[in-house]
Every structure is written in structure tokens, then in C-alpha cells.
Amino acid sequence: MLLQGNEAVAEGALRAGCRFFAGYPITPATEISEVLSVRLPQVDGTFIQMEDEIASLGAVIGASLAGVKSMTATSGPGFSLMQENLGLAIIAEVPCVIVNVMRGGPSTGLPTFPAQSDVMQARWGTHGDHPIIVLSASTVRECFDMTIRAFNLSERFRTPVIVLIDEVVGHMREKMALDDEEEIEIFNRVKPTMPPEWYIPYEDTPSGVSPMANFGEGYRYHVTGLTHDVRGFPTSRPDEIGPFISRLHRKISSHFPEIQTAEYFQTEDAEITIVAYGCVARSAKRAVIEAREKGRKVGLLKLMTIWPFMRTAVEKVLQTSKVLIVPEMNMGQISREVKRVNRGITRVVALNKVDGTIITPMEILSRIQEVVS
Amino acid sequence: MGSRYEIRLGGSGGQGIILMGIILAEAVGVYDHKFVAQTQSYGPEARGGSSKSEVIVSDEEIDYPKAMKPDLLLVMNQKSCDDFFPDLDPEGLLIVDSTFVTQVPNPRAFQIPFTRIAREKFKREMVANIVALGALSQLTPIVSSKAVEAAVLARVPRGTEKLNRDALKAGMAAAMRAKKERLKVEIPPEIPKEDLLDSY
Amino acid sequence: MAEVTKLIHKYLRHDKKFPHVWCPGCGIGIMLGALIRAIDRIGYEKDEIVLISGIGCSGRLPVYVDFNTLHTTHGRAITFATGVKLAKPSLKVIVIMGDGDAVAIGGNHFIHAARRNIDMTALILNNSIYGMTGGQSSPATPYGMRSTTTIYSNIEQSFNISELAVTAGAAFVGRGTVYHARLLDSLMEKAFLKQGFSVVEVISHCHTQFGRQNRLGTAVQMMEQQRDQAVTVEKAARMKPEELKEKIVIGVLVDKELPVYQDEYEKIRERAKEVMGR
Numbered sequence: 051m052l053l054q055g056n057e058a059v060a061e062g063a064l065r066a067g068c069r070f071f072a073g074y075p076i077t078p079a080t081e082i083s084e085v086l087s088v089r090l091p092q093v094d095g096t097f098i099q100m101e102d103e104i105a106s107l108g109a110v111i112g113a114s115l116a117g118v119k120s121m122t123a124t125s126g127p128g129f130s131l132m133q134e135n136l137g138l139a140i141i142a143e144v145p146c147v148i149v150n151v152m153r154g155g156p157s158t159g160l161p162t163f164p165a166q167s168d169v170m171q172a173r174w175g176t177h178g179d180h181p182i183i184v185l186s187a188s189t190v191r192e193c194f195d196m197t198i199r200a201f202n203l204s205e206r207f208r209t210p211v212i213v214l215i216d217e218v219v220g221h222m223r224e225k226m227a228l229d230d231e232e233e234i235e236i237f238n239r240v241k242p243t244m245p246p247e248w249y250i251p252y253e254d255t256p257s258g259v260s261p262m263a264n265f266g267e268g269y270r271y272h273v274t275g276l277t278h279d280v281r282g283f284p285t286s287r288p289d290e291i292g293p294f295i296s297r298l299h300r301k302i303s304s305h306f307p308e309i310q311t312a313e314y315f316q317t318e319d320a321e322i323t324i325v326a327y328g329c330v331a332r333s334a335k336r337a338v339i340e341a342r343e344k345g346r347k348v349g350l351l352k353l354m355t356i357w358p359f360m361r362t363a364v365e366k367v368l369q370t371s372k373v374l375i376v377p378e379m380n381m382g383q384i385s386r387e388v389k390r391v392n393r394g395i396t397r398v399v400a401l402n403k404v405d406g407t408i409i410t411p412m413e414i415l416s417r418i419q420e421v422v423s
Numbered sequence: 424m425g426s427r428y429e430i431r432l433g434g435s436g437g438q439g440i441i442l443m444g445i446i447l448a449e450a451v452g453v454y455d456h457k458f459v460a461q462t463q464s465y466g467p468e469a470r471g472g473s474s475k476s477e478v479i480v481s482d483e484e485i486d487y488p489k490a491m492k493p494d495l496l497l498v499m500n501q502k503s504c505d506d507f508f509p510d511l512d513p514e515g516l517l518i519v520d521s522t523f524v525t526q527v528p529n530p531r532a533f534q535i536p537f538t539r540i541a542r543e544k545f546k547r548e549m550v551a552n553i554v555a556l557g558a559l560s561q562l563t564p565i566v567s568s569k570a571v572e573a574a575v576l577a578r579v580p581r582g583t584e585k586l587n588r589d590a591l592k593a594g595m596a597a598a599m600r601a602k603k604e605r606l607k608v609e610i611p612p613e614i615p616k617e618d619l620l621d622s623y
Numbered sequence: 624m625a626e627v628t629k630l631i632h633k634y635l636r637h638d639k640k641f642p643h644v645w646c647p648g649c650g651i652g653i654m655l656g657a658l659i660r661a662i663d664r665i666g667y668e669k670d671e672i673v674l675i676s677g678i679g680c681s682g683r684l685p686v687y688v689d690f691n692t693l694h695t696t697h698g699r700a701i702t703f704a705t706g707v708k709l710a711k712p713s714l715k716v717i718v719i720m721g722d723g724d725a726v727a728i729g730g731n732h733f734i735h736a737a738r739r740n741i742d743m744t745a746l747i748l749n750n751s752i753y754g755m756t757g758g759q760s761s762p763a764t765p766y767g768m769r770s771t772t773t774i775y776s777n778i779e780q781s782f783n784i785s786e787l788a789v790t791a792g793a794a795f796v797g798r799g800t801v802y803h804a805r806l807l808d809s810l811m812e813k814a815f816l817k818q819g820f821s822v823v824e825v826i827s828h829c830h831t832q833f834g835r836q837n838r839l840g841t842a843v844q845m846m847e848q849q850r851d852q853a854v855t856v857e858k859a860a861r862m863k864p865e866e867l868k869e870k871i872v873i874g875v876l877v878d879k880e881l882p883v884y885q886d887e888y889e890k891i892r893e894r895a896k897e898v899m900g901r
Contacts, residue, residue: 052461
């Protein structure tokens with residue numbers, strides 16, 4: 051079957067068990083809404099078009115609290131509107147998935163043209179000190195897989211997970227088999243098993259993740275965007291606030307190997323390694339193949355988890371490479387992170403493009419040429 | 424990158440350029456079982472404006488999903504012809520809708536009036552893209568006409584199958600005629616350009 | 624045990640969260656009492672109630688009651704309620720908002736929820752001011768009144784919240800005051816039992832902020848003003864518009880039958896499955 055990236059996101063969501071979608075039309079993410087408006091009612095799920103993106107994420111969080119896996123999809127302007135409720139999902143530890151099909155910005159920007167300029171917004175867009183999980187996809191199949199992975203991680207760690215794709219990937223069509231028989235691992239939130247009177251909804255556990263009771267299942271508890279104690283009640287006690295915020299971070303930071311994935315392409319002996327993600331990773335792969343044909347030792351590190359930033363993966367390629375090239379369709383967002391990890395060990399060269407068109411293999415090749423000479 | 428074959432389709436919004444790309448990709452990918460990646464670029468206008476769709480075909484997994492040097496360029500209006508012709512591989516194939524493309528940059532181009540055929544034969548300009556697809560399937564070996572027909576019929580709205588099949592056939596026939604013409608007037612390359620133009 | 628003690632033990636998180644954050648004399652307690660009595664009379668299970676609030680004094684209300692409680696972002700309570708209700712229609716969803724919450728920052732969500740007619744109840748505690756942040760003007764602050772952001776005078780016209788709900792298409796709209804506590808009980812009961820989007824506007828007083836800044840007296844005096852200003856819907860129907868200018872019309876303003884969203888969506892599911900079957 052020929053599927054669009056956005057359609058694959060929708061199918062992946064259904065496969066992951068998503069049964070609720072609330073959204074607002076926005077280019078270039080609208081196809082996700084359209085497909086789910088058709089598909090969700092077929093599987094006893096619910097699709098609703100809300101009055102804006104703020105409402106969309108609010109409804110998604112509400113549905114998740116009621117026990118239904120939920121998601122929304124948007125692009126830059128809508129993602130900006132979602133930031134406040136995103137923070138609530140983080141602090142109240144409500145699993146949900148937000149897909150941002152990136153377009154050029156700032157503001158209305160370039161609705162129909164691609165960009166990768168929301169990388170830092172995905173990390174720091176909502177206020178307050180918080181951890182976040184952000185995944186990326188560069189093929190139609192990855193749109194499917196990453197959406198499933200996003201649901202699994204969100205249920206596993208009780209946290210919103212963001213999938214960042216771009217207009218190229220979202221609108222691109224590739225062949226993909228939708229095999230119902232295929233073995234796909236699905237993770238569902240851990241529910242409390244103790245009697246309700248013993249249930250402490252935000253209790254610390256070795257993993258940092260507490261079991262989650264759904265509304266209406268006998269465990270009546272309080273959910274709030276205020277900083278709360280282990281019972282979910284607002285607190286202003288420093289001895290409760292500190293441990294709570296630390297736990298929010300620890301539940302992510304103690305599970306990096308589970309969360310982070312990357313692809314290494316010909317990096318073993320690479321003297322020049324390209325660090326890329328999303329559609330640009332495809333240009334980079336083409337550039338690596340062509341550079342290798344000319345005898346240059348070039349490799350590619352493709353980041354599939356954007357946040358938490360893959361320090362260990364970058365450190366690995368730093369050991370062999372003399373130069374890292376970081377091509378991005380922004381003014382340098384991931385390259386800053388790569389430089390931070392590098393700490394002067396080797397050369398890090400950014401390749402930035404913000405004209406609404408994809409970085410081409412030729413442009414990467416000529417940067418390789420410049421670096422070599 | 425030996426097996427990589429790049430197709431670019433261009434025209435104005437509303438001519439069905441993107442749908443043409445999707446059907447073509449489905450034909451090569453699903454029915455002819457090759458690797459395929461289809462992308463597009465378009466403006467904010469639903470009608471008018473420029474529209475571009477690209478289909479990359481390969482025997483192996485496709486990395487870069489856009490055309491770098493198209494092997495085939497099919498254009499449905501003058502502007503996209505002017506804009507995209509410089510990118511075309513020198514050995515590449517140019518197909519133009521001669522209803523709208525009157526200044527053809529390469530005399531070896533296939534010039535077929537897709538829109539006029541759609542308008543006169545079917546009283547429906549909207550099937551011009553299907554006529555064009557039919558022609559394309561005859562002019563390049565990259566896709567089989569059987570696959571194109573299957574892909575068209577799977578995509579078009581119910582009740583319009585006959586219209587679309589006929590449009591496809593009309594495109595194929597027009598392409599066959601153009602090919603025959605081409606054989607008749609196949610000219611050695613050393614003949615000056617001016618004379619070449621005369622013969623068309 | 625006295626009736627009220629039984630209710631306290633049954634519904635309040637009395638051993639966990641008290642004392643509460645509200646000022647002595649605030650009307651919100653009367654509203655909370657009406658809410659609990661209506662729920663008790665109808666006989667809902669505590670597990671099936673979801674009480675959702677936004678931000679402000681009213682936002683703190685859910686924490687004190689033993690239901691499934693959700694304290695959301697400012698103005699957005701109704702959007703969360705929409706998700707909860709559609710995801711699990713068997714739950715009884717009640718939203719509690721203040722005037723700033725419901726018709727300033729959350730105004731758009733409020734009118735759209737009314738338009739959609741999703742089955743839930745919105746309770747709006749209208750005290751004419753932002754109390755928690757220290758007495759700034761809200762869209763319900765009357766023209767000519769003083770607040771900490773309209774020191775010279777409020778030059779904006781205020782929203783008539785109930786009329787707004789009526790116009791936006793709510794299936795049930797009632798208005799009461801915290802002075803008329805028994806009316807509140809019955810309005811809430813009717814609203815909770817209504818299939819569709821129901822609204823109860825509760826006129827209350829903020830003597831700490833609005834009253835003090837506008838020299839309206841103590842909580843008791845402000846409640847007496849509610850008594851004096853109130854006219855029933857029935858009586859108001861016989862009065863001229865100019866006579867109603869300074870009045871608060873109380874009672875059931877609208878009660879009509881409309882297609883309920885969840886029922887309509889069930890039909891969509893059936894159609895979708897038919898299409899899939901083809």
C-alpha cells in the first residue's frame with residue numbers, strides 16, 4: 051500500500067491503541083485528523099474537531115485520564131498554543147501523544163513548506179523545568195513505528211511524548227505494508243492493584259513511575275497542575291516539592307537506553323560523520339553514499355530520539371571522526387547540542403538552511419568538500 | 424545510484440498534478456513492485472499557483488526523496504516548463520501539454536495536447552492529468568501501462584471508471600501517434616536547430 | 624448524626640485538605656453545599672462523578688471533595704471535561720469555573736461546549752472580579768465599578784453570562800444567587816439530570832476584593848443586596864427592560880431538548896462501521 055507519512059502516523063496511532071483524537075485543522079498536519087475522523091469511529095473510538103489547539107490538548111489529556119489512549123496533531127502555530135496544557139500533562143503525569151508536522155516559522159511562516167525549527171520549542175516550549183521525550187521520523191514506515199513508540203513510551207513513563215516530523219516526511223508517500231499479523235509490542239499504563247484506600251497516586255517507586263488509576267475505576271484521587279504531594283494534593287512544602295520535581299526528571303533520565311534510538315550508517319571508520327534527523331537524514335544518506343563512491347570516509351548518525359539528547363551516540367562518533375557536520379533546516383538547534391557534547395574534542399560544522407526547501411545531497415557534499423580542503 | 428529514476432510533474436494548482444504523482448507512484452510501487460517515494464510542493468492556493476510532484480523509482484531503498492536531475496519531466500503549463508526544464512537530465516525525456524506549453528525548449532520533446540484532448544473528447548478538462556498519465560506510460564519503460572490502469576481505477580471516484588479508462592486510453596493512443604511521428608522525422612543530431620524546428 | 628455531618632463525612636476530604644483556602648464569608652461554600660446536596664439527592668456514586676475546575680478561587684473547589692477531581696489550566700476546564708466525557712460517557716462530568724475563568728480566558732471553550740451540546744454541567748461562580756489574584760476587573764465586572772486594574776472606573780460593559788449561554792445554544796440555563804440557597808439546590812439538581820450541556824450561573828460576592836474596593840459592605844450586606852436585586856424569571860417576564868436594569872433574574876432561563884453529542888456520535892460510529900464493512 052502507498053501511504054503518506056501523515057496517514058502512517060494515523061495508522062500507527064490506531065495500532066498502538068489510540069482511541070481518542072482531538073485536533074484543529076492546520077497545514078501540513080491536517081491529513082492526520084482527516085484519516086482519524088474516518089477511522090476512529092470504525093473502531094469505537096472518538097474523533098472531535100475542537101475550537102482551537104488549546105482545547106484539543108485539553109480534551110486529549112481529559113480522555114487519557116478517563117483511561118483512553120489519546121493524541122493530537124498540529125504544526126508550529128498550533129504547537130505554540132498547546133504549550134501550557136503540555137506542561138499540565140507533564141506535571142500531572144498524563145500519557146498522551148502530540149505530533150508536530152513542522153513547517154517554516156516563526157508565526158504563520160511557511161504553511162506548506164518544510165522546516166525543522168521546532169526542535170528547541172519541543173524541548174523547552176512549555177514553562178518550568180521539565181523533562182520531555184521527543185521522537186523523529188524520516189520515512190513513512192518510521193512515521194508508523196515512531197507513533198507506536200511514542201504511545202508506548204508515554205504509557206510507560208506517564209508523560210506526553212512529542213513526535214516531530216516535517217512537511218516533507220508528513221506529505222511523502224512510500225510503500226508500506228499494513229500487516230495486522232505483524233508482531234508489534236504495545237505497552238499499556240500500569241494500573242494500581244492495591245485497594246483504593248492504600249492507593250497513593252504519585253508515590254515514588256524504583257522506576258520513578260507510579261501506577262495510574264483511570265477516572266471511574268474506584269480510585270478517586272486529585273489531579274492538578276499545581277505542584278503536588280504524593281497524594282496529588284497541592285503542596286508548598288519544600289521537602290515535598292524538591293523530591294517531586296526530581297522524580298519527574300529521574301523517571302526519564304534513568305531510562306535513557308530504553309528511550310533513545312539512533313541509526314548508524316557507515317560510521318565505524320568515518321572521518322567525517324554527519325549528524326542528522328528527519329527528512330535531512332535522507333539527503334545525508336545519499337551524500338554519504340556518493341562521498342564513499344569517491345573514496346571519502348563519511349558516515350551518518352541518524353537521530354531518532356531528539357530529546358533527551360543522545361549524548362552517548364554523539365560521543366561514540368566523536369571518537370572516530372575528525373569532523374562532525376550537522377545539517378538542519380533551521381539556524382542551528384541540534385548543532386548547539388552536538389557542540390555542547392563535543393566540548394572542543396573535534397570540529398563541529400553546522401549546515402543551516404531556512405528557505406523552505408530541503409537540504410539537498412549536493413549541499414551536504416559540497417560542505418564535505420569544503421571541510422576536506 | 425544506477426537504478427534510480429527521477430520523475431518530476433509540474434503544472435498549476437487544480438490540474439491534478441499531485442494526484443497524477445500519487446497514481447504514478449502507486450503504479451510503480453504497488454503494481455510494478457519497485458521502491459518508490461512521492462513528494463510534492465505546492466502553494467497556498469487550491470486552484471492556480473504552481474504545483475509540483477515528484478516520483479523517485481528505484482530497485483533499492485530510496486534515500487533522498489526528491490528529484491536532483493529528473494530523468495523525466497512532464498509539464499502541464501508554460502511556467503513549470505520554463506522553471507523546471509534546466510534541471511532535466513540532458514539525456515532526459517520531456518513531455519509537455521501542448522495546449523498550454525507553446526514555447527518548447529527542446530525540439531525532442533513530446534508535445535501532446537492533453538487538456539485539449541480531455542476537453543474535446545470527454546468534455547471534461549479535469550481528466551487531462553489522466554490523459555497525460557496514459558501518454559507517460561507509453562513514453563517511458565519505467566512503468567507498465569497495465570500498472571497505471573490498475574492504479575488509476577483504484578484511485579478514482581466510483582462511477583467515473585469508464586471515463587478515466589477512456590481518458591487513459593486516449594493518452595496512450597496520442598503517445599503512440601507521437602512516437603510514430605518521431606520515427607518518421609528522426610533526424611541526425613548534426614542538422615542545425617533551425618531546420619529541426621521546421622520539421623515539427 | 625445530623626444530616627450535614629453525614630454529608631461532610633461522605634463527600635468531603637475532611638481529614639485531608641482542610642482548612643480551605645477561601646476567605647471567611649465567601650459564597651463558594653454555599654455553592655459547594657448545594658452541589659453536594661444535589662448529588663446526594665440524585666444518588667450518584669462518588670466514583671462516577673468527575674469534578675473539573677480551572678484556575679482561581681473556584682479552581683480550588685474540587686480538591687476538597689471525594690470525587691474524581693481534576694484541577695486544570697486557566698479557562699480550559701471545559702476542554703478537559705469534553706475529553707473525559709467523550710472517552711468515558713458513563714461518567715457524570717461537572718465543571719466549576721469562575722467568571723474570569725469561564726468567559727474571559729475560557730470564553731471560546733464555553734460557547735463551543737454549549738454549541739456542541741456535550742452532556743455535562745458547567746457551574747459558574749460569578750463574583751464580578753478576579754479574587755485570587757487580588758481584585759482585578761473581569762468580563763463580569765459591571766460598568767463604572769472599581770477594581771485594582773480599573774482604579775479610575777471600569778469603562779467596559781459586562782457579559783451577561785447566562786444570556787451568553789442561552790445564545791450559544793445550551794440546553795439548560797439557570798441562574799441563582801448564594802443568598803437563595805434552596806433555589807441553587809434545585810437548579811443544580813435539574814442541571815445534573817439534564818441530558819446535554821447545562822449551565823448554572825451562581826451569583827456570589829467577593830467582599831474581600833470587589834466589596835471592599837467598591838464600598839459594598841460586609842459579606843452579609845452583599846448577600847442582602849443579592850436578595851434585594853433578585854427577581855424570579857416569572858416576575859421578570861412581566862417587567863419592563865428599564866425596570867430590570869439593576870436586577871438579577873433568577874430561576875430556569877432555558878430548558879430545551881436538543882440532540883446530545885454523544886448520542887449523535889454513536890450514530891456516526893454506526894455509519895463508519897457500515898462504510899468499513901463495504
